[in-house]
Amino acid sequence: MSLNSTPSAERVHIGIFGKRNAGKSSVINAITDQDLAIVSDVKGTTTDPVSKAMELLPLGPVMIIDTPGLDDVGELGKMRVQKSYQVLNKTDIAILVIDGTLGPTPQDNALIERFKEKKIPYIIVMNKLDLVREKGIELPLEDSPNTIWVSSVTKENIYELKELIAKQAPTDEAKFQIVGDIIDPSDFVVLVVPIDKAAPKGRLILPQQQTIRDILEADATAIVVKEYELRDTLASLGKKPKLVITDSQVFAKVSADTPKDILLTSFSILFSRYKGDLEETVKGVKAIETLQDGDTILMSEGCTHHRQCDDIGRVKIPRWIMQHCGKRLNFEFSSGTEFPYDLSKYKMIVHCGGCTLNAREMKYRIKCAQDQNIPITNYGILIAYMQGILHRTVEAFPHVAYLLEDEE
Numbered sequence: 194m195s196l197n198s199t200p201s202a203e204r205v206h207i208g209i210f211g212k213r214n215a216g217k218s219s220v221i222n223a224i225t226d227q228d229l230a231i232v233s234d235v236k237g238t239t240t241d242p243v244s245k246a247m248e249l250l251p252l253g254p255v256m257i258i259d260t261p262g263l264d265d266v267g268e269l270g271k272m273r274v275q276k277s278y279q280v281l282n283k284t285d286i287a288i289l290v291i292d293g294t295l296g297p298t299p300q301d302n303a304l305i306e307r308f309k310e311k312k313i314p315y316i317i318v319m320n321k322l323d324l325v326r327e328k329g330i331e332l333p334l335e336d337s338p339n340t341i342w343v344s345s346v347t348k349e350n351i352y353e354l355k356e357l358i359a360k361q362a363p364t365d366e367a368k369f370q371i372v373g374d375i376i377d378p379s380d381f382v383v384l385v386v387p388i389d390k391a392a393p394k395g396r397l398i399l400p401q402q403q404t405i406r407d408i409l410e411a412d413a414t415a416i417v418v419k420e421y422e423l424r425d426t427l428a429s430l431g432k433k434p435k436l437v438i439t440d441s442q443v444f445a446k447v448s449a450d451t452p453k454d455i456l457l458t459s460f461s462i463l464f465s466r467y468k469g470d471l472e473e474t475v476k477g478v479k480a481i482e483t484l485q486d487g488d489t490i491l492m493s494e495g496c497t498h499h500r501q502c503d504d505i506g507r508v509k510i511p512r513w514i515m516q517h518c519g520k521r522l523n524f525e526f527s528s529g530t531e532f533p534y535d536l537s538k539y540k541m542i543v544h545c546g547g548c549t550l551n552a553r554e555m556k557y558r559i560k561c562a563q564d565q566n567i568p569i570t571n572y573g574i575l576i577a578y579m580q581g582i583l584h585r586t587v588e589a590f591p592h593v594a595y596l597l598e599d600e601e
Contacts, residue, residue, distance in 0.1 A: 199254035200399055201246055202468075202495075202551045205362055206256045208284035210277060210304055213262030215290045216320040219345035221259055224355055225249065242280050252359040256551075258284070263300050279530070281307060283554035286361045287315040293325045293342060314361035315339060318354065323347050371407040371467045375589050376435050378412035383427070385420050385439035385447050400460040400548040404438060424450040436589065438463065441573035442505055448582045456589045457582075461573025464546035468555040469571070471593055473563065478578045480541045480568035481518055488540040489523040490514065493532060493558070495550040506545060510572060514543075517579045532558055535565075542569040 211217045225247060242260050249255045260280050261273035281287070287308050291297055297317075308315040316339055323344040324330075341357055343350040376382060386401055397405075401417075408415040416434070418426045420443040427434070427450070434455060439447040441459040451457050465471045484490075492506050511524045527533060536542065542562055547555040562569035570578075577583040587593045 199246075200403065200549070201244075201256055202547075202549050203403075204246060204254045204256040204551075205252060206258060206283050206285045206551055206553070207249075207288060207358065208258045208260060208280045208286070209288050209290060210260050210263065210280075211290035212292070212298065212300060215262070215292045216345055217259060217262075217290045220288070220290050220318055220320055220343065220354075221257060223343070223345040223348055223351045224358070225257065242276055249355065249358070251356065252362055263304060278307070281311055281313065282532075282557040283530075283551050284313055285363050285551070285553055286358060287313045288318055288358070289315060290318045290320050293319040293321045294328065294330055314363070316341065316354070316357055316361065318343055320345055322349055370411075371404050371463050372436070372438070373407045373411035373413075376408065376411050376413045380411075380413040380435040381430065381432060382408050382413055382415055383423065383434045383437045384415060384417045385423055385437065385443060386417055387420050387440050387443055398548075400464055400546055403548070404460060404463065420446055423447060427451070427455075441576045442509065444573075444576050444582065444586070445580050448580070448585065453585075458586045458589055459573035459577070461546040461571055462577070462586055464548055465571040465574060466590065468547045468550065468552045469544075470556065470559050471587075471590060472596060473559055474544075474569060474571040474574050475583070475587065475593055475596065477541070477562075477568035477570040478574050478583065480570070481514060481575065481578070484514075484518050484520050484522060484540060486521045487523065488520070489525060489538055491533070491536070491539045491542045492524055492526045493542060494526075494528040494545045495547045495555075496529065496545070505572065506543075510543060510575065513576070513579055532561070534561070536562060536567045537565060539567055542567055543572065543575055544569060545572050 209217045209221055227247075242258050244256055244258045246254070246256050249257070258280050260277040263274055263277060289301060289304055289308075291301055305315065305317070319340060319342040321344065322342045323346050325342075341350055341354055343354055345351070372382070384401065384404065386397065405415045405417070413435075416426065416430075420439070423437070436456045436458065437447065437451045439457070439459050441461045444459060448457060462471070465474050490511070492511065494506050507524075507526060511522075515522055525539075544558065550558075559569055573586070574583065577586040584594060584597050587597065
């Protein structure tokens with residue numbers, strides 16, 4: 194992925210929901226002006242959620258997710274419906290498409306309640322306006338800010354629908370930057386980047402790319418080095434860097450090579466603040482001290498990269514955890530969009546930085562853990578804690594550092 198491409202996790206996720214043959218795919222094709230979705234009179238053409246990254250004016254970069262029909266039947270149908278509901282966990286804007294010749298059903302109304310419960314901005318699209326007029330069907334043309342009548346055939350009101358979608362876009366007012374809000378213009382930031390075998394040849398991994406971009410947008414200077422170049426680089430710089438950001442796997446060496454008067458953190462910790470809840474994941478790390486023989490830990494990753502023989506999430510961190518607490522533990526793994534709904538079997542969850550997940554899905558996972566009283570932490574936070582440097586690595590975020598001091 195180039196630095197000019199908007200990562201999927203940074204795009205506004207638009208989920209398209211509705212019953213079979215409500216015209217979801219036709220509406221998608223109409224608003225995108227492309228044949229993105231297969232249109233058929235056969236019920237259940239869309240059998241799994243299908244995501245497509247694109248530009249949707251006037252909104253900008255989006256991820257459109259076409260979901261299976263909410264009225265799918267049979268055992269396989271139930272699984273498809275469940276997948277549709279799972280899409281809600283990463284939906285920034287929900288669009289419910291209703292067959293205008295039939296009107297809303299109890300299933301549609303139940304889904305609207307789900308939107309409200311999850312505080313997802315939503316639009317109700319009453320489709321097939323052309324047929325409603327042709328058949329002389331008298332249905333109330335609801336006049337509400339959330340409802341719009343359209344025809345995916347004649348394209349009537351499609352432009353207005355796109356404008357309405359743009360108005361639902363989440364604002365960035367309360368959103369943290371990755372690092373731009375804790376540095377000043379002209380600051381130096383040193384990034385310690387071991388060459389990751391899991392990254393495609395010739396590329397940096399996504400959080401590194403995004404952090405560099407964020408530093409440049411803050412009018413600061415990014416200096417990228419390998420872990421064994423850090424000491425000499427710091428010695429040769431004309432001025433002290435504001436911050437050193439490292440891959441968590443080399444925390445120990447980087448901490449030793451970075452003077453105490455220079456702030457230190459990791460990409461994983463930055464993304465915990467950017468996408469999730471840094472305070473909650475810092476609180477959750479102490480659970481490692483309560484683990485007992487036979488306990489099960491969930492290791493969860495947002496991506497599905499090719500596993501290496503010494504993979505950080507599947508091999509290194511589990512090994513380090515058992516070395517730290519001296520217990521015989523069980524580890525289970527989830528990756529990509531899969532995340533267990535029932536977390537009761539786990540004593541602790543250790544999650545990656547979530548760079549490939551959007552903020553809504555990352556926050557959903559943390560909320561699931563909170564609701565079930567399961568401690569959740571993050572790769573970088575856990576590694577820093579086990580190496581005795583957690584307080585140092587959150588000094589850049591005073592409210593979190595204060596939380597640790599208060600606990601101590």
